[in-house]
Amino acid sequence: MATQEELQEKGKAAVMDFDDEAVVEVAEECISEGLDPVALIQDGFTIGMNEIGDQFEQGTLFLPHVIAASEAMSAGVEVLTPELEKLSSKMEDKGTIAIGTIEGDIHTIGKDIVATMLKIAGFNVIDLGRDVPIADYVTAVKEQKPAIVGSSALMTTTMVLQTQIEEQLKEAGVRDSVKTMVGGAPVTQDWADKIGADIYGENASDVVVKCKAAIE
Numbered sequence: 001m002a003t004q005e006e007l008q009e010k011g012k013a014a015v016m017d018f019d020d021e022a023v024v025e026v027a028e029e030c031i032s033e034g035l036d037p038v039a040l041i042q043d044g045f046t047i048g049m050n051e052i053g054d055q056f057e058q059g060t061l062f063l064p065h066v067i068a069a070s071e072a073m074s075a076g077v078e079v080l081t082p083e084l085e086k087l088s089s090k091m092e093d094k095g096t097i098a099i100g101t102i103e104g105d106i107h108t109i110g111k112d113i114v115a116t117m118l119k120i121a122g123f124n125v126i127d128l129g130r131d132v133p134i135a136d137y138v139t140a141v142k143e144q145k146p147a148i149v150g151s152s153a154l155m156t157t158t159m160v161l162q163t164q165i166e167e168q169l170k171e172a173g174v175r176d177s178v179k180t181m182v183g184g185a186p187v188t189q190d191w192a193d194k195i196g197a198d199i200y201g202e203n204a205s206d207v208v209v210k211c212k213a214a215i216e
């Protein structure tokens with residue numbers, strides 16, 4: 001039987017090998033052995049995905065490799081999601097959070113993991129999807145009245161649009177009715193402070209801790 005660390009290492013390697021069958025096998029092994037699916041995603045699959053991103057940046061891998069690795073990771077997350085959702089069924093409703101990947105950006109893996117982890121923690125999550133126009137965040141705040149509205153930006157070019165969420169919520173007169181959260185690989189606490197966002201989420205676990213604290 002593999003230990004948690006060995007399974008995470010296998011998960012990371014399978015993503016880096018673009019091997020969706022192996023990723024699915026690792027996910028199934030995680031469930032059958034009663035190991036931690038959250039750690040497998042964060043400290044296994046995600047580490048592999050980030051290394052693929054680094055190699056893409058260095059020019060040693062190309063876009064088809066990134067696509068293949070992200071498909072492999074998504075196949076594993078898909079196997080683990082029902083298992084994760086079982087953990088949430090007994091939780092009380094902690095409040096509503098709307099979250100989406102920002103305009104011009106189609107990266108969804110991190111946003112989806114955050115949304116799943118928030119559901120597990122007992123939040124009612126409204127998933128706004130990807131490439132979400134800034135106006136749609138404002139509409140969601142006005143109509144659905146979430147306690148927190150979160151945006152995900154994976155590129156420096158789309159991260160700057162998180163400023164517009166702050167501005168347009170103010171213009172619509174609803175900024176004080178909601179807490180804003182920002183996240184995504186290029187986003188930092190400094191950036192959140194600079195644009196006036198209430199919460200910076202470094203990863204899915206950090207998001208859950210900070211959203212619970214923000215709502216309490």
Ligand code: HCB
Nearest residue numbers: 053057106107108109110150152155156183184201203204
């Ligand atoms: Co993409 N891509 N990509 N990509 N991609 C990045 C983001 C680069 C950094 C790669 C690089 O150059 N090193 C780069 C961006 C450079 C920049 O900043 N300007 C880049 C580029 C350039 C592009 C394209 C433009 C490539 C092209 O077409 N020439 C294109 C974008 C098109 C567009 O969006 N309009 C593109 C496309 C793709 C795909 C489709 C192949 C694929 C996405 C598949 C999908 O999401 N369905 C992809 C991927 C997978 C990546 C990398 C390799 C991994 C991203 C990922 O999924 N990480 C990424 C490199 C990297 O980030 N290191 C690369 C794993 C997840 C779990 O981490 O950081 O997303 P995460 O999420 C964390 C965390 O940030 C936080 O919690 C999550 C869970 O722990 N979090 C939040 C995330 N969102 C949050 C929101 C909150 O409110 C709070 C917390």
